[in-house]
Amino acid sequence: MVGPNGAGKSTLLRLIYRFLRPRWGRVLLGGRDLWALDGRGAARQVAAVLQEQPTDFALTLREIVDLGRAPHRRGLSRDGARDAAAVAAAIARLDLSHLADRTFGTLSGGERQRTMVARALAQEPELLVLDEPTNHLDIRHQLEVLDLIRGLGLTIVISLHDLNLAAGLCDQMVLLHEGRVQAQGATAETLHPDRLETVFGVTVRPETLAPSGRGHLTFHLTYKENPS
Numbered sequence: 001m002v003g004p005n006g007a008g009k010s011t012l013l014r015l016i017y018r019f020l021r022p023r024w025g026r027v028l029l030g031g032r033d034l035w036a037l038d039g040r041g042a043a044r045q046v047a048a049v050l051q052e053q054p055t056d057f058a059l060t061l062r063e064i065v066d067l068g069r070a071p072h073r074r075g076l077s078r079d080g081a082r083d084a085a086a087v088a089a090a091i092a093r094l095d096l097s098h099l100a101d102r103t104f105g106t107l108s109g110g111e112r113q114r115t116m117v118a119r120a121l122a123q124e125p126e127l128l129v130l131d132e133p134t135n136h137l138d139i140r141h142q143l144e145v146l147d148l149i150r151g152l153g154l155t156i157v158i159s160l161h162d163l164n165l166a167a168g169l170c171d172q173m174v175l176l177h178e179g180r181v182q183a184q185g186a187t188a189e190t191l192h193p194d195r196l197e198t199v200f201g202v203t204v205r206p207e208t209l210a211p212s213g214r215g216h217l218t219f220h221l222t223y224k225e226n227p228s
Ligand SMILES: Nc1ncnc2c1ncn2[C@@H]1O[C@H](COP(=O)(O)OP(=O)(O)OP(=O)(O)O)[C@@H](O)[C@H]1O
Pocket: 003, 004, 005, 006, 007, 008, 009, 010, 011, 012
């Protein structure tokens, strides 16, 4: 999902992870209305990694990731070994094992972001919602998180500001503008330069990267006096 600032990306994602209840329409997952499930049932289906991070600064990284197991627990009963294995696997997958006993407050922005992705994975959802997950990440961790996302085998709904990154990652795209769906469908058609120029108010040039030969969009401010 892409669109300019204020287009409604976070709002649409909030509807999908049940933070906002739709005033009309429904959010269907596998044909089932998410609001027909109880909160715990919905949390077993949908996990979210948000731009806002938790303020549980005194908890350790492992404890934060363990919070992802809450929807799988019933009352006081819990399958400790199963939970611990899911938590450890998620932490290892995000390359955070060496930091597992550090308190959240002492982690860098990028380490916190990866912790939140690990918590979402520990939740073992069917659908993962990611709101700008590469914020705070250096280039290596951006590539790693995106690579991880590609390999998860889950349905993922993601908002990204980097249109080239989005084009390389997503099979289907929704382009939002002023609270409405401007276009949706296969990524290449949705991100057509003419449409992007209208929505973002910039000049868009399709270029070809050398030596890979891959397509790449560049963006330029549009000046009336200097059309080049
Ligand atoms: N709780 C709210 N109350 C009133 N207006 C809101 C609320 N949440 C969002 N908005 C408004 O709705 C519009 C869409 O906001 P949203 O956060 O969904 O945009 P976005 O596409 O995620 O933007 P960005 O790229 O800047 O993060 C904005 O104009 C925003 O100010």
